[in-house]
Amino acid sequence: MATQHSRSAARLMLTPAVVLLLGWMLVPLTLTLFFSFKKYLPMRGDSLDRGLDWVGFANYTRFLSSSSFWPSVQTTLIMVGGVLLITVVLGVLLALLLDQPIWGQGVVRILVIAPFFVMPTVSALVWKNMLMDPVNGILAHLWRFFGAEPVSWLSDASLSSIILIVSWQWLPFATLILLTAVQSLDSEQLEAAEMDGAPVLKRFWHIVLPHLSRAITIVILIQTIFLLSIFAEIFVTTGGAFGTRTLTYLIFQRVIDSQNIGLGSAGGVYAIILANIVAIFLMRIVGKNLDA
Amino acid sequence: MGQIQLSKVSKRFGDVEVIPPLDLEIEDGEFVVFVGPSGCGKSTLLRLIAGLEDVSGGQVIIDGEDATAIPPAKRRLAMVFQSYALYPHMSVRKNIAFPLRMAKMDKAEIDRRVNGAAEVLNLADYLDRRPGQLSGGQRQRVAIGRAIVREPAAFLFDEPLSNLDAALRVGMRMEISELHKKLETTMIYVTHDQVEAMTMADKIVVLQAGVIEQVGSPLELYRTPRNTFVAGFIGSPKMNLMTGPEAAKHDAHTVGIRPEHVAISDEAGDWEGVVGVSEHLGSDTFFHVKCDAFPDPLTVRAGGDLELSYGAKVFLTPDPAHLHRFDEQGLRLG
Ligand SMILES: Nc1ncnc2c1ncn2[C@@H]1O[C@H](COP(=O)(O)OP(=O)(O)O)[C@@H](O)[C@H]1O
Ligand SMILES: [Mg+2]
Numbered sequence: 001m002a003t004q005h006s007r008s009a010a011r012l013m014l015t016p017a018v019v020l021l022l023g024w025m026l027v028p029l030t031l032t033l034f035f036s037f038k039k040y041l042p043m044r045g046d047s048l049d050r051g052l053d054w055v056g057f058a059n060y061t062r063f064l065s066s067s068s069f070w071p072s073v074q075t076t077l078i079m080v081g082g083v084l085l086i087t088v089v090l091g092v093l094l095a096l097l098l099d100q101p102i103w104g105q106g107v108v109r110i111l112v113i114a115p116f117f118v119m120p121t122v123s124a125l126v127w128k129n130m131l132m133d134p135v136n137g138i139l140a141h142l143w144r145f146f147g148a149e150p151v152s153w154l155s156d157a158s159l160s161s162i163i164l165i166v167s168w169q170w171l172p173f174a175t176l177i178l179l180t181a182v183q184s185l186d187s188e189q190l191e192a193a194e195m196d197g198a199p200v201l202k203r204f205w206h207i208v209l210p211h212l213s214r215a216i217t218i219v220i221l222i223q224t225i226f227l228l229s230i231f232a233e234i235f236v237t238t239g240g241a242f243g244t245r246t247l248t249y250l251i252f253q254r255v256i257d258s259q260n261i262g263l264g265s266a267g268g269v270y271a272i273i274l275a276n277i278v279a280i281f282l283m284r285i286v287g288k289n290l291d292a
Numbered sequence: 293m294g295q296i297q298l299s300k301v302s303k304r305f306g307d308v309e310v311i312p313p314l315d316l317e318i319e320d321g322e323f324v325v326f327v328g329p330s331g332c333g334k335s336t337l338l339r340l341i342a343g344l345e346d347v348s349g350g351q352v353i354i355d356g357e358d359a360t361a362i363p364p365a366k367r368r369l370a371m372v373f374q375s376y377a378l379y380p381h382m383s384v385r386k387n388i389a390f391p392l393r394m395a396k397m398d399k400a401e402i403d404r405r406v407n408g409a410a411e412v413l414n415l416a417d418y419l420d421r422r423p424g425q426l427s428g429g430q431r432q433r434v435a436i437g438r439a440i441v442r443e444p445a446a447f448l449f450d451e452p453l454s455n456l457d458a459a460l461r462v463g464m465r466m467e468i469s470e471l472h473k474k475l476e477t478t479m480i481y482v483t484h485d486q487v488e489a490m491t492m493a494d495k496i497v498v499l500q501a502g503v504i505e506q507v508g509s510p511l512e513l514y515r516t517p518r519n520t521f522v523a524g525f526i527g528s529p530k531m532n533l534m535t536g537p538e539a540a541k542h543d544a545h546t547v548g549i550r551p552e553h554v555a556i557s558d559e560a561g562d563w564e565g566v567v568g569v570s571e572h573l574g575s576d577t578f579f580h581v582k583c584d585a586f587p588d589p590l591t592v593r594a595g596g597d598l599e600l601s602y603g604a605k606v607f608l609t610p611d612p613a614h615l616h617r618f619d620e621q622g623l624r625l626g
Contacts, residue, residue: 186375186377188373188374188375188377189377189378189379191344191364191371191373191377192371192373192377192379192438193379193390194344194363194364194365195342195344195364195365195369195370195371196365196390196391196394196438196442197365197391197394197395198365198390198394199365202394206379206390207379210379210381211380211381213381
């Protein structure tokens, strides 16, 4: 059907959407690039009207040489990796569990999806004040009930706590995608494997997991995109203290706390580069699952 | 060895009794075909034998040993599924080797058996492909290969040819029969196609609504159907069944005559009728003749040379030696 005529017509009709999307992306990207080469400190009286000083790569070298840069990259990667690991592993298990015929299946499924509908700020607050508070939190009560010393989650185990909170939010997403994949598995394949002498665990390893690989890839790709920009959960709980400052959060602090827009923009460009490195990496490792 | 015995085996799904208690014996080395209309419980019966479904009552006895509580993997049965159920992410070689790997067989023996099966089934050139890159017939062969490498006590086939086109089906039918002659292993084969049943079976089991209507060799079923259901189901085209005064003449509630046992003539005969649709197969021609004596048209087989135009007046004469008589319950008389 793709005649010359219909192809050019298609291009013509796509143009408005493409132009709009491109503008949407290009304007902020260009502005970020522009600011990253300028000295822009609004508190010191710099403004666009008066013209900004060109500083070359000074912002870039300063951002890179700051003692917080590499730790923040590391924190970002640990956080993203930790959440991915927890959500994928638990997501697969939950999906298998939810696929079993159980009583009240509909209600259980809605309950499982529920955390996804809670706004990140709200869920972080609930975790911080209701569950993880070292004095009044439910976990503190539980610890005391068993005669243990309550843990100050958000200062002593801060990074793990945030990973836990974010995993709780993203587990429903992973479970949902994986559940649809589990349901699409041909039951005759499992029966064939059963007759071929594969016990439950081997059936999982040789049949179910390969079948899920495509869905797992999708979960990892989509979640990574969103997890690289985690912000609200950190802002609400630790405010970037106790080793929870991710690259995103560092940029925020540079721009808002230090009011150094040029430096923050340079950080933004580094974040774009990091995101692309991660994306290429993922595409290489898991992306080949998508074109099978 | 592959002797299978079903004793009072029944199956219910919730309140629905799909298979009322039934008994059946399958001898070692036999090619048994379960045939019956769709939904009559053939697959369920096969799955009960395989152990993929639990029986609701009765016993499955394999080689004299009660296998009712033995899990499917330990029953030494191999199954070929209707959808082939190949593992899509594994190469053909890995698919065929899978049961052997699960049995922790050593690598050299696995290679020997896989190559042997590939040889027998003409799959040697495709061993490194994925199932998705094979045609329907080749996938079927891979599924059979995966079954034969295990050297099971019996093979179970569930409508293995129903996804193939007609020409391929005839070829695969021969290959499976050939395989049976070579391996001399018990095979249980499920189909809804009576032609497959007639051409392949040593023994046919005709099922209707979970009940065994008749068990016997193809020719027994053809010559002496036990009731009107079997009479109508076995044979192609179907047997003509007639009730009313014509049946009463023969002291029966229903009489049946196969299309090949009716003589057609344009001069004289027992029943007068008018030719309707004719189906020309070349070697034979099937005429559908509307007789005044019967509400339904009769099917008559004649030689391929006979040409009769639509609406022509003809006379039919049944061969009395091949007339089947049935009582009110549909059971065979005499
Ligand atoms: N898992 C099941 N749950 C409920 N009913 C079933 C199940 N499997 C099969 N049945 C019913 O049992 C009957 C026989 O099915 P089946 O053995 O698949 O028929 P066949 O293979 O002869 O076409 C059908 O009426 C079907 O609806
Ligand atoms: Mg079936």
